[in-house]
Amino acid sequence: MDKILLGHGSGGRLMHDLIRDLFLKYLDNPVLRKMGDSAKIGQVKEKIAFTTDSFVVKPLFFPGGDIGKLAVCGTVNDLLVSGFKPVCLSCAMIIEEGFSLKELEKITRSIARAGREAGVNIVTGDLKVVERSSCDGLFINTSGIGRQTAKVNLDIKMIRPGDQIIITGTIGEHGIAVLSKRKELGFNFEVKSDCAALSDLLIPILKEDCGVKFMRDPTRGGLATSLNEIAEGSNFGIRLDEEDIPVSANVRAACLALGFDPLYIACEGRAVIFAESKKADKILRRLKKHPQAKGAAIIGEVVKENKAKVCLKTKSGGLRFVDMLAADILPRIC
């Protein structure tokens, strides 16, 4: 048997065997192993946070990752940028009848590896199988619980004019990596997704009162959309300097060829950090010591003017407003 059957989603013997032989094999831990209706986590002393994300990325495998790695990193990062350290994750799969068991195993291994790297276990799961053509291969939902690790409460309402805006690395790699795999674009270079869990990079910073006020991971809609959300939520303006925004040569070339603006292309391993003006340089130096944030940069600041808007000083010296992504340029990027 090398394909997923409808019966694998029945709740019966076939499903139990698949769970034991595949999911428990790679994702085993004492809580998951109990296979109860709920996973008993025990007591968490700190405040907790909760997040969920479904992943429908197409194709399932792309340079730098796959849907399994993405599903773990995406949810881990949503907790981290909120100031919470992941306690545990859930993983629910919807699989199309006929899906390759070998690919499912590859993806499950990838989930296990990403979990180990991020320091978090999958403690509960679910599996549904739908008939052929009722879903496109495999969709994964991960939800996660985090415990507060930030010394201060990260809150959009803490943002003030003068705060510096840091990005932890070059933008747009994830979107371009997925896209390049989807179509025959004929580039003579490969862009790897930045997909990564930011636990190692962010937890040490969160544990101190180092001047971080707010963070977000610029995924769907890219940096421009995240910053617009923050400008609206804080009701201050944001001024960016195009020259300071790190974009790799390959992403820049791909965007030029495709007519995209890298500001709108999804990242899956970056955080945008709002920090007290005086402490921003120190945070930046610290970030740059970590391999995940060698390309980190201060890209702009919070201003009183142009409330709720994002304004970009272009390389040519002009100023233009950068709006939120209107609709979709890259569906199924995550």
Added chain:
Amino acid sequence: MDKILLGHGSGGRLMHDLIRDLFLKYLDNPVLRKMGDSAKIGQVKEKIAFTTDSFVVKPLFFPGGDIGKLAVCGTVNDLLVSGFKPVCLSCAMIIEEGFSLKELEKITRSIARAGREAGVNIVTGDLKVVERSSCDGLFINTSGIGRQTAKVNLDIKMIRPGDQIIITGTIGEHGIAVLSKRKELGFNFEVKSDCAALSDLLIPILKEDCGVKFMRDPTRGGLATSLNEIAEGSNFGIRLDEEDIPVSANVRAACLALGFDPLYIACEGRAVIFAESKKADKILRRLKKHPQAKGAAIIGEVVKENKAKVCLKTKSGGLRFVDMLAADILPRIC
């Protein structure tokens, strides 16, 4: 605009508007309203539990409920039968391009109503849109956090020979209700799904040390599969008395006509309770006072013989082993 567009899943303006005008309109609460990367829940003093379920039921609307109600009740019940009271839920949707906004609104209202009835808020969510024919209308994942409310720790390892097995009502309504809607079966009667959150019924019982040792909700695979899991997990035998298992006349008639055994048909509003022998009658009397459990009955007991197996005393006086569901008789029942 009366249809879901790919752009609704972009993370951009179109998605923000949909979230505000539809999801926040019906599901609004102070935590969800913040729309952060994670929902900040605060401190939970009790031990917590975590569970996840994806729902792919077909059709989306069926007698007695719809995918929205099902998604809330399913996750709430998974927490309750583990001895935990729901603290909050997440809700992640994968929607097919072209899906009716009117139906989405109906389902969202249904989620809101089910949440209110179960006493739990949706605090975080996610929305993905995939191209036409990449998913079958709408899939919903709900995950949930619960706080321990059971006075004693419910554990499969507490089960002992002599323990009585209670079902809180008639079995198989959900499966038959969904199936009857799926095909033109020509029945001259309607079976309504038993889909319901069991908060009201179970929380008062959990709060006392009333002799409950373990619970499960017999969903996919039905009562037979749940009991087989419990027999295997406890390593004792289970003896059922067919005469005592409550099955409505309509479910019985439908099963006869279709060649199904009601023991394998999913319930979505029932719990199977393992209780200390001496206290079982008292629990049963108490359950029967609640409108959701008028049909509750003691259906069997835990025995030393036939370890890890379920044995049924048939109405004709014979004995037969009841195995776990092998594969699937009713795909996409939840």
